[in-house]
Amino acid sequence: MKRTNTGIETELEYNLKFFTQFIFHPTKTGAILPSNEKLCELMTDMADLGNVSTVVELGSGTGVITEKILKKKSPDTKFFAMEINPTFVEATLRRCPDATVYQSSAENARFYLEVNGESGCDRIVSSLPWSTFNSETQELILNSVYETLNPGGKFLTYAYSLGLLFPSAWRLRRLLRSKFDKVVKSSIVWSNIPPAFIYICEKAPAK
Numbered sequence: 001m002k003r004t005n006t007g008i009e010t011e012l013e014y015n016l017k018f019f020t021q022f023i024f025h026p027t028k029t030g031a032i033l034p035s036n037e038k039l040c041e042l043m044t045d046m047a048d049l050g051n052v053s054t055v056v057e058l059g060s061g062t063g064v065i066t067e068k069i070l071k072k073k074s075p076d077t078k079f080f081a082m083e084i085n086p087t088f089v090e091a092t093l094r095r096c097p098d099a100t101v102y103q104s105s106a107e108n109a110r111f112y113l114e115v116n117g118e119s120g121c122d123r124i125v126s127s128l129p130w131s132t133f134n135s136e137t138q139e140l141i142l143n144s145v146y147e148t149l150n151p152g153g154k155f156l157t158y159a160y161s162l163g164l165l166f167p168s169a170w171r172l173r174r175l176l177r178s179k180f181d182k183v184v185k186s187s188i189v190w191s192n193i194p195p196a197f198i199y200i201c202e203k204a205p206a207k
């Protein structure tokens with residue numbers, strides 16, 4: 001599906017669509033608005049996409065991060081996004097007509113990698129609403145993320161600073177630290193609504 005118009009009107013339309021989905025599916029959507037420009041830039045800069053062969057995005061929403069990934073990745077890098085909500089699949093494809101977007105849950109990434117002739121990937125860029133997931137779902141998706149990443153691969157996911165008031169956000173933090181070989185946090189993007197930071201998690205390279 002092609003993008004039909006550009007500029008502020010379209011962004012308003014996307015934001016309205018996002019907000020409506022939040023009203024209907026608050027826990028699955030996890031935010032009232034899409035990530036802002038600064039958070040999307042930081043996320044895709046820290047992902048260091050220049051020299052990798054396969055990138056997967058989890059939870060594309062209206063495609064704000066998808067658009068940056070497509071701009072920053074090399075033309076040879078394989079990329080697809082996964083999004084559970086069909087309204088957001090349509091919105092991502094509208095913003096990024098060249099993207100491949102599967103309507104499926106994040107833990108099925110390996111299946112879609114295999115569909116694309118790959119056994120693993122080098123980067124996973126996620127904006128999944130972790131703090132709304134119960135412990136089983138957090139474990140299930142994180143195990144799949146870790147197993148799907150190639151050795152030396154990186155997993156990036158953002159979290160809302162205020163989320164740290166909730167036990168599920170601390171559980172995510174503990175899980176990330178227990179699974180990955182290195183976890184660092186970015187500075188807080190205060191201008192995002194709500195303010196957010198990024199976890200950059202590395203899987204050790206093969207010995």
Ligand SMILES: C[S@@+](CC[C@H](N)C(=O)[O-])C[C@H]1O[C@@H](n2cnc3c(N)ncnc32)[C@H](O)[C@@H]1O
Pocket residue numbers: 028029030031033034035058059060061062063064065082083084085088104105106107127128129
């Ligand atoms: C906080 S929004 C982020 C959207 C967009 N990437 C952004 O940064 O504005 C979280 C997104 O994850 C999607 N999502 C939630 N659970 C999911 C799952 N299990 N698998 C794939 N996508 C999921 C939601 O539908 C929503 O689009």
